[in-house]
Amino acid sequence: MAAERTALKSPPKGAPQLDDERRAPIDAAISDLQRGARAWSHLTIGQRAKLLGRVRATVVATAAEWADVASLSKGLEPGHPLRGEEWLSGPYATLVALDAYAESLGRIERGGSPLDGVRMDAAPGERVRVHTFPTHAIDGLLLSGYTTEVWFEPGVTEAEARARAGLGQLDATGTSSVGLVLGAGNITSIPVLDVLYELLAFNRVAILKVNPTQDSLVPVYERALAPLIEPGFLRIVRGAGDVGGYLVSHPEIAHVHITGSAATFDAITWGTGADGARRRRENRPQLKKPITAELGGVSPIIIVPGEWTSADLRFHAEHVATMRLQNSGHNCIAGQVVILSSDWAQRDAFLAELRAAYDRAPARPVWYPNSAAKMDAAAASYPDARWSVDHTRAIVEIGAEDEASDLETTEYFSPVLGVVTLPGNGQEFLDAAVAHANERLTGTLGANVLIDPVTQAALGDGFERAIADLRYGDIAINTWTAFAFLTPTATWGAFPGASIDDVESGIGVVHNAMLLERVERSVARGPFRPFPRSVPGVVRARGRGGVSVLPKPPWFVTSRTGAAVSEGFTRFRMDGNLARLSATLVKAYGA
Template sequence: MEPLQALARVADRAEAWRRLAWPERAALLRACSRSAARRIRVWAEVSCRLKGADPASRWLGEEALLGPAITLRHLRLYAATLAAGPGTPRAAAAREAAPGQLALPVFPGDRWDGWLHPGVRAEVWLAPAAAPARRSGGPGGVAAVLGAGNVSSIPPLDALHQLLYEDRVAVVKLNPLMAPLAPVFAAALAPLVERGFLAFVAGGAEEGAALLGDERVDAVHLTGSHRTFDAIVWGAGEEGERRRAAGEPLLRKPVTAELGCVSPLLVVPERWDRADLRQQAFAVAGMVVNNGSFNCNAPKLILTSRHWPQRQAFLRELRAALAAAPPRPAWYPGAAERWARFAERYPQAESWGEAGAGELPWLLVPEVPAEPGQPALSEEAFCGVVAECPLDAAGSEEFLDQAVRFANDHVWGSLSCTILAAPTTPRPALERALAGLRYGGVAVNAWAALLFALGQTTWGAFPGEPPEDIRSGRGHVHNTGLLAQPQKSVLRAPFRPPLRPLWDPRHRFLRAAGLRLARFEARPSPARLLSLAAAAVLG
C-alpha cells in the first residue's frame, strides 16, 4: 500500500481508536502477541539477512532478542497495564530520589522479572514536583512515524507508544534498510493493522516528505540521527540554517525523536580482583560489539581515572575481549567512512579482530585527551569504535563528581549512560552521581540498553534539549506503565551477576537463548522459564 493510501485509511479510524476503551485495547494487544509469536523465527531470519548475517548462525539469537523478544515483552506489559485500568501506579512505593523529586519502582514488576534478571532493580524518576499518575487520554489524531534502520523492535514499539500513550493512530514509514520486514510487521500486528489503526509502509525520502507534509498528519516521531531531525524540522542547506537561526521551522507540527549519543561508560576506580577485571571487560566489549555496534546505546566513551592503579590491567582485558569478538558485517551505511575518520584522527587507535570482506575490525582509541571538542567526545561513531578518556581524578568520590560534570557538559548527547561500580564504591557519591547525570537512562553495573528492553522503564533523551540544538531528541518512548511526566529511568544490578549477560561475546548458547526468550515473552510459563534458564546457565 502506498503511504498516502495507508494514511487515508488510518486517518479515518482515529476517532474510533480514541473511543476504544482500555480493556478492548488490551484484548487487541493480546491478539497481536499471539500473532507475533507465530512469526518469531521468520522475523529473526529476515533481520539476519538484511544485516548480512547467516540465519543458521548464532546471530539468529541476537536478532530474536533485538526484534520479537523485546516487542512481545512490550505487548504483554502494555496489555497488563490496560487491563488493570488507569489507577494510581504503586504510589505508596515511591521514594524521594532528590529534593522535590519522586522515583517510582517499576522493575521487577511481576513474578517472572526476578527470575529473568536476578538482582536487577529499576525506577522511573518523575519530573520534579510531579506526583505518580498514569497518563489517561493523549492528544489523539494521526502520527507519522519514521522508523529506525538498525534495530527491528524500534518501528513497532514507536507505533505502540503513539497508539497507547498519545492516543494516536499511526502510519510507520520504514527505513529502506528495514523494508524487507514490512510484511512481517504487518502480520505480527495484524489485529491493529486489519482494523485500520496502524499501517507499515516502505519508501524513501520523497515518500517520507509527502507523508509528513500531509495535513492529516498531526504529529511526527522519528528514530534516527540529529541530521535527519534538522532536515525535517528546519529544512536542508543554507535555507535550513537560516530557518534554524531565526526559529522558523519548516515543519510546524509537534516532533518527538529518539536520536543518537556519544554514550559514556564510567568506570569507578575501586579495587577489583582479577576475575572482576576480566568479567567487566568482556561485558563492556559485549556492549560495544552487539549488533555490530550499530546501537545508539553502545558505549562510545569509557571514562576512567588516570590514577586508578588497575586502569592498564582493565584496558589489557578489554583488548583481549575485543580481539575475541568476531568482526561483523559493516552493513549500516557510512560505517566504513566513520571508522576511517576516527582511525585517521587518532594515531594511537588500535584495531582488534581479523576482518574479512565487508567487515570492520573493532577500533579502540585509548588516551583521548579530556578536552572539549575532541571528536571522540562530540561525534557519535555509530560503528565499531570505542574510545577511552582518563580523567585527572583520584579516588572514587572525586572521580564520580568530576565524571558527572564532564559527561553532562562535554560529552555529546543525553540518551543513556552506564556506570561500573564495585560494592566498595561510596554509596553517597554514587547516589549523588545518579541524581546529577543528565541522561534519560542511567544503569549501574548493567548495560543501559536494558532500559530500552525492559518496557517498564522509559527510553529517550533527558528533557530539555532545544530543537535548535537537538542532540539525543525530545520526548520518550516505551514506558509500558503509561506513567505521566517521567524524567529519566535508573537501573541497578549486581557488580558480579549470577549469569553471563546475553551480550557477552563468550556466550555459547545465544541462538537458543534468544529464541527461547522470545517464546517466553509471548506466553510466560514455568516450563518456558526452565528451558530459557538452561540456555542462560550453560552460556
C-alpha cells in the first residue's frame, strides 16, 4: 500500500492557480519530496557518496542518448561538426561534477576537509585563493596549460576557508527542506548541476521545473537521475510560466533557484506590470522566500595589444568566434563585446581574421525562442552591422562617432558580436578596458582577457592587479569562461554584491564541488598558444602562457574533429579506457 501523503498547505490567495488535473501531480510530487527531505537528513556522508556513484552509473548509461537528443533538439543532425558541444556541455559536465562531489564527500567522511592537499596562496588585494584545477595528473595531461583558482572574499583567512569547506555536508544530519530549481533552457547539464548543488551545498531536495526548450530531455533526465528520484530526493515537472508561478508561490517550497534572465528574476520577485512597479517602489516583494540566481549579462573580451604572429591572430580570432557562436550564441557567458586598442598596430589584421573566422564557422540554426526578435533589434540599432551566413550572425564594429549603449546593455543571447575601441597600450589600455567593462557593460558574470605571455610578463603585478579590479564572478585569461563552467571545482556565479533590488547577473554561486564558503570569483587560465607553438613562447616569457598538448581545443567552433574529440573525452570520463583515449588524442591532432 502506498504511504499516506503529507497534507500540503494551499498556495496563498492571489498566487497563480492551476486546474485540478495539473495541480494534483505537482502537489503529490512536493509531498513525496517532503518525505524525501527527511530521508536525506538520515543518510550518512558515506551513503551520500555511494548514491552519487549510482547516479554516475545511470548518467553513463544514458550519455549517448543524452547527447543525441540534445543535438537534435537544437537542429544539429547526425554528422554535424558541432554535435560535440552537446557531449561536453551535457554528460561530460555532469560526470566530472559527480566525481568531484564524491571526492569532497570522501574527504569529509574521513574527518578531513575538501581542501586537504589542495594548494592555497595569496591573491591580490589581501585575498586568499585556492588552486582548484588540475588536482589530478590525468587532468594535467588532457588539459595541460589550463588552470582554475577560486578567490575568497577579502578578509577570509586560509584557516577559515579550510574549516568552512563542506557547507551543508558539515552537518549531514541537519534539517533538510524542499527547494525549487527553475531549470535553464539552453545548456542541458545546468538543471542537473543545479539540483546537485541544492542537495550537497544546502541539504535541499528539489523539484526541478524543466524549461520547455528541454522537454525532449525529460525522459533522459528521468533515467539518468533515477537514483535520486526513487528515494524522493528529486521530482521533475514540465510546464510553462503558470506552472513555475504556482511552484514559486507554494508554501512548502523553502527556497527558489533560477538560471535565466534578470527580467524573469524580477517577475518572480516583484511581479509584472503596474503591480510589479508598485511593489518595487514600496519595497514589498511578492516573493516571501529566499532566492538565488545565475543570470546573464554582456560579457567582455578584452584583447591586450602585443606583438602577435599571424598564427596567433588566426587562433584567437577563432577563439573569439567560439565565445560568441558556441551553442549559436545562446549562452549566458557568450562573449558579446570585444574591447580593442585603437593604437594596436595589429588591430586591422586581427579584425580581418575575426571576420573570416566568424564566416568560416559551420552554419547552424539560431534556435532559442525570441532570438529572431533580439537579432532584429540589433539590426535596427546598428544598420551598418556586418551580417553573414544567410543573415544568421552579425559583427557590429562601433566607430568613433557611433553609439554603443545598446550593444553594451542588451544581452542579445544570439550571434551578435560587437567591437569597441579604446586608446592606449600596455597597462594604460588594460586599466581603461577593465574600467569600461565594469562601468559600461551590463552584468557581472563572466569576463575574458587575451594577452600574449611576453606582454603579460612585462606588466607583471600590474596585470594581476587589473584582474583583481574586474568585478566579475568568473574571469578567463587566454581561455573562455566556459572552461570555468565545465570545471566543477571552480565556482560559477555573479560577482558578489547583488540583491533582489538590483540583481545584475545573480545571487550566489553553483558548481563549487569543494563546497567553499564566502567565495568572490573564479579565475581560469589557459595557454596563449596551442601545441606545439606554446613551447618556445613559454620559454621566452619566463614560464608564463601555459604549455598545451592540444593543437586546438575541441570546443572551438572551427575544430574539424571537435565532435569526435569531445565525445572521446566524455567516454574516457565514463570508463577510463586509456587505449580509446589515445585514439581520441590522435584525432585531436587532426583539428
